[in-house]
């Protein structure tokens with residue numbers, strides 16, 4: 256269970272994330288929707304500690320405060336981030352990327368089982384283990400990124416716009432994979448622009464604007480909310 | 495016969511350059527420290543090997559077993575005490591590179607000054623295994639062959655460690671993307687410190703091996719810094735195979751020019767090749783074009 260409170264991020268004078276509180280339980284998918292520049296990526300990065308947050312905030316994982324840990328210790332604590340732009344090691348092979356995913360001590364014992372699970376989730380990776388990651392297609396690279404994060408045996412998985420730039424077909428494949436990851440008991444915090452697809456698989460959602468959370472609710476309720484439809488789903492109605 | 499002899503001598507020299515450059519590649523490629531005091535490590539280790547041999551009767555191969563761990567420890571301390579503050583305050587990699595150039599430039603003069611005080615400016619050498627060996631009609635000193643053998647073993651061990659082990663793969667991951675490395679639970683600061691220290695141990699190994707067959711004095715460290723830089727840039731930053739090939743090219747060129755043209759022109763030839771390669775491939779022989 257991930258619980259954050261009073262989390263803020265400032266770039267100089269500009270507050271990109273302003274006093275945010277949210278929670279993600281085991282085995283649920285929680286989506287954060289927001290326009291470009293609303294602070295979604297900054298929020299995920301600061302939870303994973305690759306971006307410093309303003310003092311006074313709290314990030315708790317299974318009750319333990321992790322807001323003052325370095326990034327590698329956050330992964331050891333059970334939280335993995337798939338960053339915007341994927342952050343895979345392009346020069347290394349798929350196998351090496353997955354092996355590094357299990358670099359955390361917490362992941363060593365279950366490494367073989369986790370690898371089998373990841374390859375069952377993304378069979379395509381199994382055929383490409385020896386290939387340099389940067390030579391894979393966009394969708395396959397996203398699979399490498401998610402697979403690598405899963406190799407660390409996380410309790411909570413953070414995903415920053417995994418569907419960005421992917422064709423609808425592969426996008427659907429990816430979102431189905433997320434529901435299977437949830438079945439394994441992992442809690443997922445998903446940042447997305449694709450409101451329709453993400454609300455379709457999510458349990459709950461938050462709405463973010465200009466660094467603040469401006470709404471929250473069950474995914475079904477958000478889908479039906481006329482204001483949400485106007486702001487986040489309108490694009491799809493028109494399409 | 496002269497051709498074979500010169501080739502063998504060039505390979506030995508080139509092997510030394512490649513080994514020394516491998517260490518610089520770790521310090522620069524992984525820890526992002528541009529270490530201008532790097533070549534001083536060659537000379538400190540050479541004096542250490544000389545001292546162990548002449549004062550203690552310890553042959554340089556056993557000397558390696560003492561000097562390598564010591565060099566690792568000293569370089570680790572240098573990183574922790576002198577360079578970590580720079581790493582902390584640098585927001586960008588580029589800033590760290592500039593800061594580290596200034597800091598290690600100072601370190602160069604400190605180390606060189608201490609050695610001048612201790613040993614003066616005279617040239618030193620010692621005679622270990624300087625017996626001729628004949629291979630297929632070519633004569634070469636046994637100590638050179640031994641040096642080449644050890645350079646090969648060390649280089650191969652490093653290559654296997656970096657490509658076949660998890661911790662070695664983690665080192666390469668830090669080199670390509672330190673932020674992403676943190677996301678897979680790699681302690682980036684610790685890996686950087688260890689890589690810097692390992693680089694220092696490799697340059698010390700180069701110093702010990704070189705001291706078995708070359709004369710050295712307290713002033714020539716900077717020559718090794720320059721040559722290591724040339725090899726790293728020529729081979730492509732972060733590329734181990736590039737290091738090997740560029741090192742051998744440099745060693746062979748220098749030996750051929752010294753044998754057939756004029757020993758005074760070796761440095762000029764080195765730079766000519768360096769320039770020629772960079773004109774054709776600015777990213778180095780095996781480097782990838784800039785992102």
Ligand SMILES: Nc1ncnc2c1ncn2[C@@H]1O[C@H](COP(=O)(O)OP(=O)(O)OP(=O)(O)O)[C@@H](O)[C@H]1O
Nearest residue numbers: 266269271289290291292293294295296297298339
């Ligand atoms: N490194 C930075 N320096 C200064 N400002 C930044 C930096 N990164 C982000 N910002 C600003 O912070 C705000 C939030 O950015 P962020 O990337 O978190 O938004 P986002 O919701 O992820 O946007 P997108 O949907 O486009 O990915 C923006 O106004 C952005 O310009």
Ligand SMILES: [Mg+2]
Nearest residue numbers: 295296297339
């Ligand atoms: Mg973003």
